[in-house]
Amino acid sequence: MKRPKYIFCTGGVVSSVGKGVTAAAIGRILKARGLKVAIQKLDPYLNVDPGTMSPYQHGEVFVTADGAETDLDLGHYERFIDEQLNRTCNITAGQVYSTIIEKERRGDFLGGTIQVIPHITNEIKRRIVLVGEENQADVIIVEVGGTVGDIEGQPFLEAIRQMRMNLKRSDTLYVHVTFLPHIGATGELKTKPSQHSVRELRSMGIQPHVIIARTDYPVTKDVIEKLALFCDVDDDAVIPLVTTDLLYEVPLVLEDAGLGDYIIAKLKLDDEAQKPDLTEWRSMIRQMRSVKEVVRIGIVGKYIELHDAYMSVKEAAFHAASAHGQKLEIHWIHSGDLEKGKNWDELDKVDGIIVPGGFGYRGVEGKVLAARFAREKKVPYLGLCLGMQAMCIEFARNVLGYEDANSSEFEAPSQHSVIDLMIDQRSVTGMGGTMRLGLYPCKLEPGSIAAEAYQEELIKERHRHRFEFNNTYRNAFEENGACFSGVSPDGRLVEIIELEDHPFMVGSQFHPEFLSRPNAPHPLFNAFIKAAVKYAGVSNHTITPLEAIEDKSEN
Numbered sequence: 001m002k003r004p005k006y007i008f009c010t011g012g013v014v015s016s017v018g019k020g021v022t023a024a025a026i027g028r029i030l031k032a033r034g035l036k037v038a039i040q041k042l043d044p045y046l047n048v049d050p051g052t053m054s055p056y057q058h059g060e061v062f063v064t065a066d067g068a069e070t071d072l073d074l075g076h077y078e079r080f081i082d083e084q085l086n087r088t089c090n091i092t093a094g095q096v097y098s099t100i101i102e103k104e105r106r107g108d109f110l111g112g113t114i115q116v117i118p119h120i121t122n123e124i125k126r127r128i129v130l131v132g133e134e135n136q137a138d139v140i141i142v143e144v145g146g147t148v149g150d151i152e153g154q155p156f157l158e159a160i161r162q163m164r165m166n167l168k169r170s171d172t173l174y175v176h177v178t179f180l181p182h183i184g185a186t187g188e189l190k191t192k193p194s195q196h197s198v199r200e201l202r203s204m205g206i207q208p209h210v211i212i213a214r215t216d217y218p219v220t221k222d223v224i225e226k227l228a229l230f231c232d233v234d235d236d237a238v239i240p241l242v243t244t245d246l247l248y249e250v251p252l253v254l255e256d257a258g259l260g261d262y263i264i265a266k267l268k269l270d271d272e273a274q275k276p277d278l279t280e281w282r283s284m285i286r287q288m289r290s291v292k293e294v295v296r297i298g299i300v301g302k303y304i305e306l307h308d309a310y311m312s313v314k315e316a317a318f319h320a321a322s323a324h325g326q327k328l329e330i331h332w333i334h335s336g337d338l339e340k341g342k343n344w345d346e347l348d349k350v351d352g353i354i355v356p357g358g359f360g361y362r363g364v365e366g367k368v369l370a371a372r373f374a375r376e377k378k379v380p381y382l383g384l385c386l387g388m389q390a391m392c393i394e395f396a397r398n399v400l401g402y403e404d405a406n407s408s409e410f411e412a413p414s415q416h417s418v419i420d421l422m423i424d425q426r427s428v429t430g431m432g433g434t435m436r437l438g439l440y441p442c443k444l445e446p447g448s449i450a451a452e453a454y455q456e457e458l459i460k461e462r463h464r465h466r467f468e469f470n471n472t473y474r475n476a477f478e479e480n481g482a483c484f485s486g487v488s489p490d491g492r493l494v495e496i497i498e499l500e501d502h503p504f505m506v507g508s509q510f511h512p513e514f515l516s517r518p519n520a521p522h523p524l525f526n527a528f529i530k531a532a533v534k535y536a537g538v539s540n541h542t543i544t545p546l547e548a549i550e551d552k553s554e555n
Contacts, residue, residue: 004132005267006172008160009143010208012197013179017214020073021247022177023143024080028251028281029260030139031081034274038137039077040089040128041070043145044152048094051435055358059308063462063514064089067438073143075312075514080251082517088134091127093152099123116155124159125166138272148176148200161205170268176201176208176231177241180215180223189217191227198231209266210237210259218242237262248518249285252278284519288322295326295532298350300370302363304332313356313384316516320529323521335366347373352380352504352532355387357464357511361410368394380504380531382524385465388497388507389419392469392477395499399480400473409467420470435466441488442495442510448485449506450496453527458489461510468509469494504531 007026011019020041027037043050050058051069060072068087078085100123104114132140144160146153164172178194198208211231213219219240228235239257244250254260255278264273297317303309314330321328331350337343347353353374355367367390374381375394383391389407396405396418407419439460444451451457471492474484486496486508499505508524516522521529 002138003167003171004137005139005170005269006128006163006167007139007141007175007263007267008163008172008206009141009175009177010148010157010160010201010206011144011146011177012148012201013181013193015147017147017177017179018241019143019145019177020071020076021080021250022175022212022241022254023073023141024076025250025254026175026259026263027077027081027139027141029255029276029278030141030263030273032251032255032276032278032281033260033264033269035138035269035272036136037081037083037139037141038085038089038131038135039074039081039141039143040091040131041073041077041143041145042124042128042156043071043090043092044150044156045092045145046094046097046152047092048098049090049092055303055309056306059306060311061464062312063437063464063511065439065462069437069464071145072308072311075315076247078514079315079517080248082520083135086134088127088131091124093155096120096123096127096155117158120155121159121162124156125163128159128163138269139267148197148204154204157201157204157206164206170266173210173263173266174206174208175210175212177212177214180213180217180219182215182217189215189219189223191223191230194227195230207232209233210239210262212254213238213240214243215240216243234262246285246288248281248288252282252285280519284322287325288518291322291325291327293326293533294329295321295324295352295529295536296329296331296350297321297529297532298331298333298347298353298370300333300335300338300347300353300355300367302335302358302360302366304334307332310356312511312513312516313354315518316513316522316525317354317529319516319518319521320525322518323526324529324533326529326533333370335363335370338366338369339363350379351536352382352528354528355381355383355390356513357385357387359386359409364390364393364407364410368397371395372398375499375502375505378503378535380528380535381502381506382504382528383507384511384513385509388509389467389469391505391507392418392497395477395480395482396473400476407467416473418470418473419467421467436463438462440495440510442486443489443491444496445483445485445487448483448496449498449504449527450485450524453523455523459486461495461508461512462514463510465509469497503535504528 009023011017049069050061061069062075065084066086070090180189224238227238318328371391371394396402402416404414405416406414408417442459481500485498495509497507512522512524
């Protein structure tokens with residue numbers, strides 16, 4: 001097997017500087033040269049994975065096809081390079097330390113003293129190499145989470161330093177993403193923090209080959225030359241990356257700055273690389289930039305204070321809106337506010353409602369109210385995972401008359417648990433990595449909205465849940481206008497539900513947002529936005545506050 005090349009991305013000065021998008025963008029410009037690319041994220045935190053972490057701390061949990069709960073940056077990677085990554089592409093310090101401790105307990109080290117070097121660093125390197133073996137990639141891009149100087153990141157930096165020693169020099173390249181702060185009083189961009197960040201990196205034995213200079217202001221030639229001089233890199237290896245309102249433009253910025261050719265030369269990939277072809281990507285960006293008509297979509301969630309908690313949902317809606325020539329305007333609506341009678345005027349402004357996933361009872365009643373609003377007002381509705389379950393609870397309460405209908409996930413007493421714990425989950429006691437995770441097949445009902453959207457009979461989608469629709473209530477739902485348009489091949493599990501007398505009210509137990517791409521919107525999001533655009537053309541958006549809905553239920 002041919003030995004892959006490695007690009008290691010580190011970050012300096014501040015966190016959230018854009019390493020993930022930068023790594024994904026580099027992957028895109030290399031793929032445009034005909035190279036097969038895989039991207040890996042190294043997370044220094046001690047959690048085994050982000051699956052049990054609060055969305056407020058970590059943002060979205062991105063699920064891979066093979067069922068790994070991973071960092072949201074893997075979503076960026078997949079959307080940019082359009083490759084399905086796997087569990088080898090996200091490793092954490094928790095995984096690494098757990099593996100080494102388990103080996104020590106088994107006696108694998110024959111009584112030796114276990115140390116960060118070489119045992120922890122060797123395990124990190126083993127997992128980096130594993131990405132190449134499992135993905136058969138020409139180039140592996142490895143993003144190191146956190147910021148240079150973080151104590152928990154030191155073993156990872158040491159491991160990528162050693163990788164250069166273990167391979168040919170032309171097989172590795174270090175990219176350092178840093179930030180240039182702007183001093184308002186003088187109007188200057190300052191390079192000193194970046195210089196210090198590179199000095200910190202060099203003190204650990206890593207000399208970056210490329211500096212990506214993130215900034216909110218244009219970068220002059222003088223600043224580029226100063227960075228090159230003090231960071232000891234070539235002038236053409238200092239790439240200014242000015243903040244953009246369109247993430248998908250970043251590959252073009254990097255390519256036009258010459259980064260693609262520089263990487264090819266440094267890694268000696270001239271024989272393998274083709275002439276870059278970003279024609280389709282440039283056309284896509286022109287389309288995204290040219291939209292003028294606005295489609296207003298309400299995202300009713302319980303974690304909306306941190307938009308990153310719904311990163312893939314937001315991006316999937318944007319992909320579909322752009323494909324329909326629409327400018328996406330998101331109205332972020334806290335489901336807890338709807339429970340308190342607040343923000344109903346915001347809900348009434350929108351052309352479509354997305355209710356995304358989540359866990360726990362907090363805010364669920366607000367999601368149920370949003371589902372009722374959408375059903376009664378004929379507003380296009382897309383429910384994802386818990387959003388599908390909220391749709392089912394609402395239907396059971398207000399159409400079937402089961403006033404106490406609920407999910408057995410919640411402590412609220414109910415005689416009608418229309419959502420119940422999956423049978424194979426009932427003996428599960430642990431929380432981490434024990435849900436129904438990853439890619440599963442779904443058979444579609446011919447003639448349904450879902451089948452029309454997909455134009456296929458059998459699909460595969462990614463899941464992350466413990467609870468499912470309770471089949472005891474299937475007949476009652478179907479007799480009152482619900483259609484189970486997607487089920488597992490054996491017919492046991494409900495995957496998609498839709499309402500027959502509604503222009504678009506669809507709920508999926510799976511997460512379609514994970515498979516959406518900027519140049520290939522997901523079929524369900526595509527159909528949802530199409531319905532929202534149609535609704536916008538006929539809607540006069542008459543406000544229906546919480547009190548009006550409650551009054552309606554009493555009459």
